[in-house]
Amino acid sequence: MSLPLHRIARAGLLALGLAAGTAMAQTAICYNCPTEWADWGTQLRAIKARTGVTVPPDNKNSGQSLAQLVAEKASPVADVTYLGVTFAIQAQKDGVVQAYKPAAWKDIPDGLKDPAGQWFTIHSGTLGFMVNVDALRGKPVPKSWADLLKPEYKGLIGYLDPASAFVGYVGAVAVNEARGGTLDNFTPAMDYFKALSKNEPIVPKQTSYARVLSGEIAILLDYDFNAYRAKYKDKANVAFVIPSEGTVVVPYVMSLVANAPHAAEGKKVLDFVLSDEGQALWAKAYLRPVRAGAMPKEVEAQFLPAAEYARAKSVDYGRMAEAQRAFSDRYLKEVR
Numbered sequence: 001m002s003l004p005l006h007r008i009a010r011a012g013l014l015a016l017g018l019a020a021g022t023a024m025a026q027t028a029i030c031y032n033c034p035t036e037w038a039d040w041g042t043q044l045r046a047i048k049a050r051t052g053v054t055v056p057p058d059n060k061n062s063g064q065s066l067a068q069l070v071a072e073k074a075s076p077v078a079d080v081t082y083l084g085v086t087f088a089i090q091a092q093k094d095g096v097v098q099a100y101k102p103a104a105w106k107d108i109p110d111g112l113k114d115p116a117g118q119w120f121t122i123h124s125g126t127l128g129f130m131v132n133v134d135a136l137r138g139k140p141v142p143k144s145w146a147d148l149l150k151p152e153y154k155g156l157i158g159y160l161d162p163a164s165a166f167v168g169y170v171g172a173v174a175v176n177e178a179r180g181g182t183l184d185n186f187t188p189a190m191d192y193f194k195a196l197s198k199n200e201p202i203v204p205k206q207t208s209y210a211r212v213l214s215g216e217i218a219i220l221l222d223y224d225f226n227a228y229r230a231k232y233k234d235k236a237n238v239a240f241v242i243p244s245e246g247t248v249v250v251p252y253v254m255s256l257v258a259n260a261p262h263a264a265e266g267k268k269v270l271d272f273v274l275s276d277e278g279q280a281l282w283a284k285a286y287l288r289p290v291r292a293g294a295m296p297k298e299v300e301a302q303f304l305p306a307a308e309y310a311r312a313k314s315v316d317y318g319r320m321a322e323a324q325r326a327f328s329d330r331y332l333k334e335v336r
Helices: 005-025 037-051 062-071 085-094 166-178 187-199 209-213 224-233 263-273 276-284 317-334
Strands: 080-084 120-132 219-223 238-241 247-257
Touching: 037 224, 037 263, 037 276, 062 080, 062 085, 080 085, 080 166, 080 263, 085 166, 085 247, 085 317, 120 166, 120 209, 120 224, 120 276, 166 187, 166 219, 166 247, 166 317, 187 317, 209 219, 209 224, 219 224, 224 238, 247 263, 263 276
Parallel strands: none
Antiparallel strands: 080 247, 120 219, 120 238, 120 247
């Protein structure tokens, strides 16, 4: 006995709808998970393989992600987000993230997580100079913040927009602290960027890893993990420099988005990045995983010596977050 055509069509549409629903249920949207940055590409593939959740890559920076989350607050699109810690603190204030304590919550040190679970560190990095030695064309590798002001480096320097990208703001905090400023006084940083403008720096908004490898940018204010990845994985002639005057170390964090449309899948993602396997993947990408003991000794041996890292300091990240908006406004007025 054959079914009427309209019932066959309806059954087909229902099947398609169920299939689409299943596919959608296995997708989590992450803001600011670009494949080039921090080897997110490997992490996203592992998430898919281990949890069945597909996370499409997303090339926003922290500032762009926060702006999008705020714009979409009434009808969220993202499920999770990855942010520099100051942007996460602001996201919490803006009410665009919600509490979730992932499976490895107890292993995250106090001070590197919001007590309620609105954000938590997954790894950290140290700000310095990522240098494509070949692109210097015989010029010496710079060793200090002062070196970057020398005319010989004109056109060779890049830094991400401090008014938008977290790594850009970290660079500003680092040079400000190194030159005698505080989180209440950014005048040394402003003076520095004004002086640096004579060297015609390139100031992109997004991660510029590929632009360093190609030689388009010879010296980039960036993290140790990107420099080590370029040197050891991509076999590029790249050096990492911790400037002699000092620098800062900062955490990168993740959050579950408030009213996330696929919260269950988002939670699976957050659990994975803090799992033994997820933390090992960060370590293999030369990030310092937040969980103690997750860094293999053979990987740590490829880092600069501990004596070099002694010049990298933590700061009051809450105060750093409070100062960010005023800094950005001032930078836009005085430098850009």
